[in-house]
Amino acid sequence: MTNHYNDFRNADVILNMGSNVAENHPVSFKWIQAAKDKGAIFIHVDPRFTRTSTKADIFVRLRSGTDIAFLGGMIKYILDNNLYDEFYVKNYTNASFIVNPKYGFDDGLFSGYDPTKRAYDASTWALEKDEQGVPKREMSLQDPRCVFQILKRHYSRYTFQKVSEITGTPMADLEKVYKAYGTTGAPDKAGTVLYAMGWTQHTVGVQNIRAMSIIQSLLGNMGIAGGGVNALRGESNVQGSTDAGLLFHIWPGYLPNPQAQLATLADYNKTTPASKDPRSINWWKNRPKYVASFLKTMFGDKATKENEFGYAWMPKLDTGQDASWLNLFDEMYKGSFTGFFAWGMNPACSSANAGKARQALTKLDWMVNVNVFDNETGSFWKGPGMDPKKIKTEVFQLPCAAFLEKEGSISNSGRWMQWRYKAANPPGVAKPDGDIIHELFKKVRALYEKGKGPFSEPILNLKWDYETNGHFDIHKVAKEINGYDLTTGKLLPNFVPLKDDGTTSCGNWLYSGSYTEAGNMAARRKKTDPTGLGLYPEWSWCWPLNRRIIYNRASVDLDGNPRDPMRPLLKWDGAEKKWIGDVPDNAVPPMGTTGAYPFIMKPDGVASILGPGLKDGPFPEHYEPLECPIEKNLISSQRINPVIKVFEGGLDTFLTCDPRFPFVCSTYRVTEHWQTGVLTRWLPWLIEAEPQIFCEMSLELGKLREIKNGDRVIVASPRGKVEAVAIVTSRLKPFNIAGQAVHQVGLPWHFGWLHPKDGGESANLLTPTIGDPNTMIPESKAFMVNVSKLAKRPAKKPAKS
Amino acid sequence: MSMKITRRTFLKISGATAAGTVMGGLGFDLSPAEVYAQELRIKGAKATTTICCYCSVGCGIIVHTDANGKVINAEGDPDHPINEGALCPKGGSSFQIAVNPNRLQKVLYRAPSSAAWKEVSWEWALNKIAANIKKSRDKSFIEKNAKGQIVNRTNGIASVGSAALDNEECWLYQKFLRALGLVYIEHQARI
Numbered sequence: 004m005t006n007h008y009n010d011f012r013n014a015d016v017i018l019n020m021g022s023n024v025a026e027n028h029p030v031s032f033k034w035i036q037a038a039k040d041k042g043a044i045f046i047h048v049d050p051r052f053t054r055t056s057t058k059a060d061i062f063v064r065l066r067s068g069t070d071i072a073f074l075g076g077m078i079k080y081i082l083d084n085n086l087y088d089e090f091y092v093k094n095y096t097n098a099s100f101i102v103n104p105k106y107g108f109d110d111g112l113f114s115g116y117d118p119t120k121r122a123y124d125a126s127t128w129a130l131e132k133d134e135q136g137v138p139k140r141e142m143s144l145q146d147p148r149c150v151f152q153i154l155k156r157h158y159s160r161y162t163f164q165k166v167s168e169i170t171g172t173p174m175a176d177l178e179k180v181y182k183a184y185g186t187t188g189a190p191d192k193a194g195t196v197l198y199a200m201g202w203t204q205h206t207v208g209v210q211n212i213r214a215m216s217i218i219q220s221l222l223g224n225m226g227i228a229g230g231g232v233n234a235l236r237g238e239s240n241v242q243g244s245t246d247a248g249l250l251f252h253i254w255p256g257y258l259p260n261p262q263a264q265l266a267t268l269a270d271y272n273k274t275t276p277a278s279k280d281p282r283s284i285n286w287w288k289n290r291p292k293y294v295a296s297f298l299k300t301m302f303g304d305k306a307t308k309e310n311e312f313g314y315a316w317m318p319k320l321d322t323g324q325d326a327s328w329l330n331l332f333d334e335m336y337k338g339s340f341t342g343f344f345a346w347g348m349n350p351a352c353s354s355a356n357a358g359k360a361r362q363a364l365t366k367l368d369w370m371v372n373v374n375v376f377d378n379e380t381g382s383f384w385k386g387p388g389m390d391p392k393k394i395k396t397e398v399f400q401l402p403c404a405a406f407l408e409k410e411g412s413i414s415n416s417g418r419w420m421q422w423r424y425k426a427a428n429p430p431g432v433a434k435p436d437g438d439i440i441h442e443l444f445k446k447v448r449a450l451y452e453k454g455k456g457p458f459s460e461p462i463l464n465l466k467w468d469y470e471t472n473g474h475f476d477i478h479k480v481a482k483e484i485n486g487y488d489l490t491t492g493k494l495l496p497n498f499v500p501l502k503d504d505g506t507t508s509c510g511n512w513l514y515s516g517s518y519t520e521a522g523n524m525a526a527r528r529k530k531t532d533p534t535g536l537g538l539y540p541e542w543s544w545c546w547p548l549n550r551r552i553i554y555n556r557a558s559v560d561l562d563g564n565p566r567d568p569m570r571p572l573l574k575w576d577g578a579e580k581k582w583i584g585d586v587p588d589n590a591v592p593p594m595g596t597t598g599a600y601p602f603i604m605k606p607d608g609v610a611s612i613l614g615p616g617l618k619d620g621p622f623p624e625h626y627e628p629l630e631c632p633i634e635k636n637l638i639s640s641q642r643i644n645p646v647i648k649v650f651e652g653g654l655d656t657f658l659t660c661d662p663r664f665p666f667v668c669s670t671y672r673v674t675e676h677w678q679t680g681v682l683t684r685w686l687p688w689l690i691e692a693e694p695q696i697f698c699e700m701s702l703e704l705g706k707l708r709e710i711k712n713g714d715r716v717i718v719a720s721p722r723g724k725v726e727a728v729a730i731v732t733s734r735l736k737p738f739n740i741a742g743q744a745v746h747q748v749g750l751p752w753h754f755g756w757l758h759p760k761d762g763g764e765s766a767n768l769l770t771p772t773i774g775d776p777n778t779m780i781p782e783s784k785a786f787m788v789n790v791s792k793l794a795k796r797p798a799k800k801p802a803k804s
Numbered sequence: 805m806s807m808k809i810t811r812r813t814f815l816k817i818s819g820a821t822a823a824g825t826v827m828g829g830l831g832f833d834l835s836p837a838e839v840y841a842q843e844l845r846i847k848g849a850k851a852t853t854t855i856c857c858y859c860s861v862g863c864g865i866i867v868h869t870d871a872n873g874k875v876i877n878a879e880g881d882p883d884h885p886i887n888e889g890a891l892c893p894k895g896g897s898s899f900q901i902a903v904n905p906n907r908l909q910k911v912l913y914r915a916p917s918s919a920a921w922k923e924v925s926w927e928w929a930l931n932k933i934a935a936n937i938k939k940s941r942d943k944s945f946i947e948k949n950a951k952g953q954i955v956n957r958t959n960g961i962a963s964v965g966s967a968a969l970d971n972e973e974c975w976l977y978q979k980f981l982r983a984l985g986l987v988y989i990e991h992q993a994r995i
Contacts, residue, residue, distance in 0.1 A: 008861055008886050029892035031861045236860035238992055240974070241967035245993045247974035249965070255975060260987070263953035301979060318957035318985045321949050326987050328994040331962050339959065340988070342940040346965030346977065353995055369936045373965070376906060384914060391919040397936070399929050400921070402908035405901045406857035407867050407878070411970025413855055415862030415886075420971065426852035426867035427875045427902055431909020432926060436966075437973040442926070444980050446934035456938060457945045458956055458985070465983045469976075480972040510975055528853075530885055539885050675893050677858045678992075682968075685907075686900040692893060758906075781995060 005231035005553050006195065007417025007545070009537035012037035013229030013570055016187050016194040018180075020048040021070060021201030021211065025055040026674045028199075028235045032058070038229075044183050048073065049201070050669060050747050051699065052734040061183060063176035066738045067669050067747060068628040068785035071207055072169040072638070074214035075161035075625060077181045081221050082155050086185035088223030090566075093142055094594070095557050095601055096220045096610040098151040101131040101139040106148075106621075108157060111639025113620045121646055128615040130607070136279035138607055150613040154217070157622050160638060169625060169637050171738025171745065188222040190566040193229030200237065201669075204783040206644045208775035210623035213614055217623070220610040226557030226588070226601060228536045228570040236416045237678065239406070243414035246513055246546070251326035255484075255511035258294055262320045268294070268311035272503075276606045283608030284589055284599045292501040292512075299508035300483050303466030308505050316461035325648075327779040329355065329772050333650060335363035343370045347403070347436065351379035351386070352679035352755045352765035355781035356772040358723045359654040361386060369397040373439060375405050378681045379755040379765070387756050387764075403436050404429035411437070411477050412517075412525045414546070420517055421543040422526035441475040478523075484510035485518040494519050497548055513546045524549070534584050536570060550586040556594075556601035557610075563593030618776045619646045628785035629773045630659045630721075632667055632745045646776045655772045656721040664720060664787040666704070667747040670766045676753035679765065684758050696754045696763030698727040698790060704746045705731035708790060715793040718750060720786060723768035725750070726793060748790055752783075846877050853881055856895040857968070863887035863895055867902070875902035937961065941984055958985035967992040 011017060011034035025032050035058070039045055047059035056062040065073050081087050092098045105127040107114035115124040130138045131148075144151040163174045170177075187194030196219065202211040216225075216232055224230035236242055248255040265271040271294065278285035298312035306312035320326060332354055334340065343364070354360035364370065364383045372381035381400045384391050408429040414420045429435070444467060451459045469479045486495040486509025497516035501507045509515050517524050524544035531541050538551040545551055552558075555572050559565055563575025563582070573584040575593045582590060591598045600608025615621045626644040627636050636642045642659075649657070658664055675693040676683040683689045698718050700710065710716055712731040717724050727750055738745045752766035770783045849868035856863040864884025868877040878899040882889035891898075901907075911929045912921040944960025963981050966974070981989050 028859050028861050030863050030887045030890050030895070033888070033890060238967035239855065239857050239860055239862065240969065240971065241860060241991075241993050243971040244967040244969065244974045244991055247971060248978050249974055249989060249991045250993060251987055251989050254982075255978065263949055263951065263955050266954055301983070315954070315956065317982060318987050319953075319955040320957075320987050321951075321953075321955065324987070326990070328964070328990045331964070331988045331990055334988070335962060340940075340962045341944070342936055342961040344961075344963040344965060344981075346963065347968035348965045348991065350964055353992070355995065368940070369933075371933055374908060375901065376908060381912075385919065392917050395916040396914075397916050398912075398914040399933055400908065400912040400914075401929065402910060405907075407852075407854045407865070407875070407898070407902055409970070411972050413862070413970055415855075416860040417862070419862055421855045421862055421864075423854040423970065424852045426850075426854060427869050427873055430907045432911060433907070433909060434926075435973070436969050437976060440973065440976050440980050443930055443933060444983075446930050447937055447984070450934055450938045454938075456942045458947060461956075461983045461985065465979070477970070477972050480976050484972065484975050514971070528883065530883070537885070542885055677894055682857065682901065683894060683897075685904060686897050688897045688900060689893065779994065783995075 004233040004416045004418065005225065006233055007419065007551055008415070009034055009539070010228060010552065011035050011195065013193060013536055014038050014043055014195040015192045015229065016044045016046065016184055018046045018048070018184055018194065018196045019055055020196065020198055022197055022199035022235050023049065023053045023055045023671065024197055024235060025058060026053055027672050029674055031235070046180055046183060048180060051749055061179050063172055063180055064736065064738070065170040065172045066740060066745060067667050068205055068631065069170040069625065070202060070211045071214050071623045072161065072166050072625040073172065073177070074218060075158050075623065076163065076166035076177055077184065077218055078154070078214070078221070079158040079161045080181040081185050081188065081218065082158065084185065086188040087221040088188045088190060090190070091223030091557070092151070092221060093144065094561070096612050097130065097607060098149065098154070098612050099140040099142050099144055100150050100613070101141060101146060101148050102150060102153055102613060103127050103129050103131060104148060106153065111624060111626070111636065111641030112645060116645060123618065123620070123646065125615055128613070128621040130615065138280065154612055154622065165638060168741040171740050187224055190223060191569060193227055193567065193570065194222055194224045195230050195233060197233050197235055199235045201784055203778070203780050205785060206629055206647050206773060206775055206782045207623070207626055208780050209617060209777040210619060213617070214623040217612050220612055225610055226552065226554035227567060228552060228558070228572045231552065234416060239415070240413035242416055242418065243420070246414060246511060251320070254297060256293055256297070256513045258290065258297065260320055261317065262322050262324070264322050265319070268314035271314065278606045278608070280608065282599050283606065284591065284603040285606050285608065286603045287606070291503040293498070293509065295503040295505060296486060296501045296507045296509035296512065299489070299505060300510040301466065302464050305464035306505065312505060313461070313464065316464065325779065327774070329650070329774050329779055329781060332360050332363050333772070335366060336653065338366045341368040343367050345370060345380045346373045349378040349380045349679040349681050351383050352767055355767060355770040355783055356654065356722050357765050357767035359772065362654065365394050365396060367396045369399070371399045371401065373401045373403050373436060374681060375403060376681050376685045377757060378679070379757050382757055401439060402431060402433035403439060404433050409435035409437070412481065418545045419543045420514070420525040420546065422523060437477050437480070438475045441469060481518045481523070483508070484514050486510065486515045516548055517544050517546070534572065536572065538585055548586050550588060552585055553588055554602055555585050555588045559593065561593060561595035619644055628782055629771060630657055630787040631785070632660065632665065632787065633740060633743070634660050637741055644776060647773060648776065650772045654722065657771055657773070658721045658787065661787070664789050665746070666788050666790060667745060668718070668720070668769065668786055668788040669747070669749045669784045670752040670770060671749055673751050673753065676751065678753065679755060680753035683753065684762065690759055694759065695761060696725060696727045696750060696766065697730050698748055698750045699730045699732055699735055700748045700790060701735040701737055701746060702731060702733055703737050704748065704790070705729070708792060710790070710792050717791050717793050718748070718769065718788050720769035720788045722771065725764045725766060725768055727763060748788065849876060856891070856898060857901070858894040861886060863891055865891065865895060865898060875899060878902070937984065945985060956985060957987050961986055962988035964990050
């Protein structure tokens with residue numbers, strides 16, 4: 004999130020799209036309600052009427068997988084009706100920047116496409132620069148090659164009629180949403196968007212969010228109270244685990260994981276983002292300091308200037324290698340791994356095409372499964388269709404402490420890092436995950452100290468000093484993440500003093516400032532609110548630098564005065580020469596004096612309306628999901644995203660417009676369960692409230708398939724099938740897609756064979772192995788299924804005595 | 805952290821937040837008499853603050869433990885600025901995570917081709933896992949890739965996890981995995 008949960012209350016218009024906030028982030032609805040109580044308009048756009056919709060001032064439906072068409076229409080409406088914030092667009096976005104003359108777009112393809120590689124050469128999307136290397140601008144926004152005019156041309160195709168044909172949303176409904184949200188282009192109005200997996204789990208996931216980012220930039224809604232682009236993330240610490248670099252492509256703090264062509268640290272540092280624009284702060288120019296300080300936390304005294312701080316000891320990816328989830332399980336299925344950790348995860352139910360993931364587990368020599376409860380991954384060898392005798396995988400199931408049985412911090416979606424205290428001991432011999440990692444590493448190191456092994460330096464040289472009085476001490480890790488001045492041994496106040504010469508250490512630069520000489524900032528509980536905007540600067544701590552709303556200098560005019568006098572997030576005090584309000588997104592003076600652009604993490608310093616850095620184009624364009632109900636994309640000849648990687652063969656099958664799988668399907672969540680259900684299915688109160696898997700469908704579809712409410716049905720996709728209870732309801736309705744009726748169904752994915760016995764299976768047995776080309780997040784929100792009534796089970800014969 | 809909530813502030817806060825509880829039922833929609841009864845139940849108990857383990861809203865929870873250290877209650881933290889005492893059905897049930905006979909309490913091992921778990925000690929399990937790690941790593945470690953570039957990585961081990969860990973544990977886990985040479989490091993954020 005750019006903003007945070009309490010900030011929802013500051014919005015005039017709230018758009019919830021690609022999420023069901025009332026059911027999946029229930030308590031946050033308190034702050035939507037607070038906004039509504041003050042007169043805010045709440046809009047819900049979703050294929051399905053949910054409890055969120057019941058609270059919406061405007062609810063409209065769209066067919067799953069058509070968000071870009073919907074939002075593209077909104078971009079056109081904002082431009083056609085001059086609803087954009089002209090000052091903001093000219094000063095704080097790249098709308099005025101000039102694009103390479105070779106840029107082009109034709110019939111669904113951007114310039115530079117190579118069909119044999121299914122990839123783009125993005126060089127023709129680049130911004131033009133002058134002799135000094137500064138991007139060229141044309142402030143009247145009239146130049147046909149400027150971003151603004153190209154944007155206008157691109158979305159001129161997204162007419163009401165075209166959008167309505169694609170999305171199935173009636174034109175009047177489209178206009179209602181566009182009009183209401185368009186009002187937030189006024190400088191004293193704030194509009195915010197709340198999204199979740201309904202936007203990310205598509206083959207156009209990143210571009211869904213890009214489309215909304217363009218809208219927020221046009222309306223001047225970024226960097227302001229009550230605005231922003233706000234991901235409602237699914238797990239209590241998925242923000243923190245991402246920040247910590249538990250992904251193949253990033254080290255902690257979003258430092259790119261090095262690839263093979265970057266043989267030395269000097270090579271790596273040559274890729275540091277650069278800008279020649281004196282008005283652009285380009286914060287990432289500091290990256291070499293963060294990398295050196297991170298390596299110092301990895302290898303301590305063994306990391307020296309001479310050995311490039313141990314850079315050579317860190318594993319490198321091949322150039323362009325994608326080691327993300329879907330590829331990981333594809334490799335496992337092919338037998339590439341002998342060992343596997345499923346730590347606090349249940350991929351046997353959470354993987355797309357879970358049937359393939361379960362088979363992949365049989366190819367391992369050993370697996371370590373760490374969890375609070377038994378789960379379908381740890382016990383896969385006794386699951387449906389498995390013959391334990393034939394499965395050679397050795398499995399270790401390690402019991403760990405639950406959240407309230409250990410100390411440590413987690414980061415919520417609003418980037419608040421909050422400290423947890425230990426309330427009780429874990430049951431039996433269960434231990435906190437940190438203790439398990441600590442003890443396991445000591446064992447591994449001892450083996451390498453005793454016996455030889457290839458390239459043991461990173462293991463033997465790893466800095467590992469986390470004990471106090473013989474016990475693992477989580478505070479020592481927290482301090483290492485914050486970082487030290489190694490010349491004084493003092494904790495750093497924040498990341499500003501970090502250096503690239505080995506005299507500072509910092510585990511994650513974004514978290515520097517969280518545990519200082521003044522104490523554990525995440526544990527703070529003071530509820531002062533000096534701005535009156537609910538920033539609570541002394542409650543917990545927020546990355547970066549305790550800044551509660553990022554890019555907040557975009558909320559002021561060129562003299563540093565708040566553009567929205569009712570919600571002053573920042574104000575420049577000319578006499579004192581300082582900012583008052585939130586922690587400024589860089590403390591430079593106002594732009595009208597000697598200041599700099601507000602979007603400091605972008606090399607050009609401004610919000611990207613044209614985004615040349617993605618694999619599938621500089622503007623979002625509508626493509627159909629891999630599996631879709633119509634033969635032809637109604638807006639171009641490219642049916643699917645032209646650069647997605649299609650997995651073929653084995654257990655990966657896909658069918659589109661196949662009469663055997665005629666209905667669009669989404670997986671989703673319910674309030675009473677969480678993820679694969681490992682932490683909810685074992686809780687009696689929750690399993691009583693939501694005991695089993697169900698499939699929601701419209702009254703019309705029920706009639707068509709002679710399915711009544713409460714009937715048992717089979718939901719089948721080309722990958723698998725699950726049995727479910729039918730909920731035949733007016734919450735879903737068929738869509739009119741260019742004159743054709745398209746039915747959509749949905750089912751929750753919280754269940755699994757292990758427990759409860761009659762709860763049903765994982766809905767991920769149905770979902771396809773296909774991901775967004777930029778993130779490889781699977782397309783679980785739009786795929787094709789069939790639904791058929793299950794013949795009644797024969798009554799059980801009485802057991803023979 | 806131990807804390808104290810007086811009956812007066814408790815009543816004030818619970819009254820103010822009942823309307824804001826989306827799901828109702830499990831929150832603070834209690835009559836004053838019930839609130840008083842609730843207070844008796846936790847009288848003398850130790851209160852510890854924590855943050856909910858489910859979605860990413862980050863609601864504050866107070867956990868009450870009795871003199872023996874047993875969890876006897878878990879409820880929304882009325883002082884927390886996000887949830888102001890309210891919890892959804894999941895957070896409101898988090899007591900049952902602590903007090904639950906189905907919790908994993910033993911270290912379990914399943915041998916190749918076996919049809920059953922066997923209880924083992926931490927020492928035995930960690931020694932065997934460490935030996936497995938070394939074997940897999942040593943067998944699959946490559947210093948150079950097919951192009952002859954230095955990569956220094958372990959191709960034969962993969963990891964998924966975890967957003968269920970605390971920040972410090974996540975950081976420590978990536979440190980451990982990268983020291984072993986893993987590049988197949990993934991977790992919930994990708995799915």
